[in-house]
Amino acid sequence: QVQLQQWGAGLLKPSETLSLTCAVYGGSFSGYYWSWIRQTPGKGLEWIGEIHHSGSTNYNPSLKSRVTISLDTSKNQFSLKLTSVTAADTAVYYCARGGAIDAFEIWGQGTMVTVS
Amino acid sequence: DNVMTQSPDSLAVSLGERATINCKSRQSVLYSSNNKNYLAWYQQKPGQPPKVLIYWASTRESGVPDRFSGSGSGTDFTLTISSLQPEDVAVYYCQQYYNTPYTFGQGTKLEIK
Secondary structure (H helix, E strand, O other), rough: EEEEEEEEOOOOOOOOOEEEEEEEEOOOOOOOOOEEEEEOOOOOEEEEEEEEOOOOOEEEEHHHHHEEEEEOOOOEEEEOOOOOOOOOHOOEEEEEEEOOEEEEEEOOOOEEEEEE | OOOOOOOOEEEEEOOOEEEEEEEEEOOOOOEEEOOEEEEEEEEEOOOOOEEEEEOOOEOOOOOOOOOOOEEEEOOEEEEEEHHHHHHHHEEEEEEEOOOOOEOOOOOOEEEOO
């Protein structure tokens, strides 16, 4: 049974870089897209971007200039970096398996990130 | 972006009764080459990540009770809970994965009447 476990800093100051990592346990990393999604009370669920196991990426145009998603296949992990954060980036961030031709079938537990 | 609009925003239904949630996409999510609708439904309970219930608009995820069903095609979709149970109290979201950026509806809060 595939599980995702995510971690990263939960409190940032404005202008800092948000960095989160998600590890994939119990299943193959290959053949899937891996996404980052965030949730705020105001804007709801927002897809940030995705990476394929081949390394190809797609980003939400609204965040593209600040986002980098990368992967480490040797560790079955993928990561999110979001630069120059502001209070508007305060949200619960989730990693998930899915994107492209798949729904988001498996989710991480979520990480609350506060920018203050 | 393909804006997804759900209705209603909130819904109160009696136990054992039917609950219906609608989702409308600004653009069609039907891919003509395979006749599949790239539309999913999720259930989210407080403090938990969303859980997929339905994908391809009408395919139930493994383990999801058969009282949950999805229907629709193109731009108009419906999630139906045939007989509401206490554990179904949650917020429900539709989501399109036809094209990027993938987008979600604003959510429908389902409560017991």
